[in-house]
Amino acid sequence: FTEAAALNFKTLESEGQEAVLELLFGEDGLGYSMGRVHMNSCDFSPKPYTFDDVPDDFTLSHFDTNVTHDVQSGMINLLSRASTKISANNGNLKLMVSPWSPPAWMKPPLPSDPPNSTYASTMNGSVQPSCLREGTAANSTYAATWAEYFSKFLTAYADQGVEVWAVTVQNEPEFPAPWEACSYDITSQRDFVEYHLGPV
Template sequence: MDGFGFTLSQGSAQHLLQMSEEGRKNILNELFGKGENQIGVSYLRLSVAASDLNETPFSYDDLADSLAVDPEVLQFDLGPDRLDVLPILKEILTINPEIKLMASPWSPPAWMKDNKDTRGGSLLPEFEEAYARYLVKYIQEMEKEGVQIDALTIQNEPLHPGNNPSLLMLPDQQARFIGVHLGPAFREAEIKTKLVVYDHNADRPDYPITVLNDSIANPFIDGSAFHLYGGTIDALSKVHQAHPDKNLYFTEQWIGAPGNLAGDLSWHIKNLIIGAIRNWAKTVLEWNLTSNPSLTPHTDRGGCDRCLGAITLDGDSVVRNPAYYIIGHASKFVEPNSVRIDSNLEEGLPMSPF
């Protein structure tokens, strides 16, 4: 196991920064510490630039001129992340310096896309090399900030171009992008960050299998990531059976406000904390770390306006929501590098012993 945790969105970081220094210290220690009254979160997912839980979409290389391009990515700047995500991340790293981080892009810069928009569209083939350069710079610039990215998924929900931001990326393009551009660029830059494909629902195991079947892309790929807004969790095992040398990660599941502890806890424990792990997942991550009472920020034209964080923050007031308890059931007791042992299944008793 690599760990259990949440996504630290820019919105989550903003909520935490609105707390008093003492209040923020207390809740971060509760979440990421390993003491008696702490839950020991061991894994976080970050968005590469904006996710849909931002007030507005942005990339690290936005250009004022709508006709301009920057193929050498000379204007790359972590910019907005320095205001929220990075300060919070550095506080978390002082509590748990061993926490693992996965990053996922929601969209390339709009000038790289065929629709020139943050929402939907596809990456233009002529900018695949530039996008690889962009992702290399992200890893390098985060490292300069003292933040080591353990794994990078190629695209959040590549078959869902209706979000804002988002990108449609079909499996043949993802395979080509990794094999021809991103993998070689990481190798040349001596980047050790793992490359993880798919990062979408369990109803399409054919997508990661197609990418992994590509002989040029395959050597660069560590594994595949999944959500469970469609399909069934045993689809992860289909990917494992096709490529048993590759890892599997469960990276996102949301809970809609206001939440229902009894129903949410039982479904998520059965399908994710037990189900994903019985089907070879090395992580279980919920979406996302914090919300506020108004469930903001989120982008327009597709941003999630009902996503309930693991905790709801209103100043220094903290409400612990279902995802806090779902992840806490595992993160408090199952440390990174724990191993799931083989076991039989009794009817009506799901279990995943470590």
């Protein structure tokens, strides 16, 4: 489930939408019951977006709990309708969430950023071995905030009627892609889960 898929789904007439749902999730179609959705934008989004772009908002008081972007793009609708189609066949949608990148303000500057930059200018790309400012050690404020961001996102989706079955720490964690990315090596990913994401 990507923003690109949702935007294309929106362009279809009702009969076309129903045909897609039946082909992918219906009893007479492929019968998929598991899917993945991105948290924040990904490389299948027209442009980068997050749900909190206010730098150093460690309490996430500016987090968009209505996940307005995903509602307006049609992602929530597509997920809800897929879930309904699967439920009609006595199944349950197992939805997994993966981030491509945290907000840029949580990331250290990239080599391409201006000298003396405080944080990355874009969600694209990543430094290594950890894409988060202050790394992922137990005392990292940014790692703690990013973990809390996961929780806020899951709650916001649940409030929209979309239940999440599982999360992954990161899409392609060892790849500093030129699109939305966040690199971790084995140690930094382990520490993020142990000290931050796990306890949340």
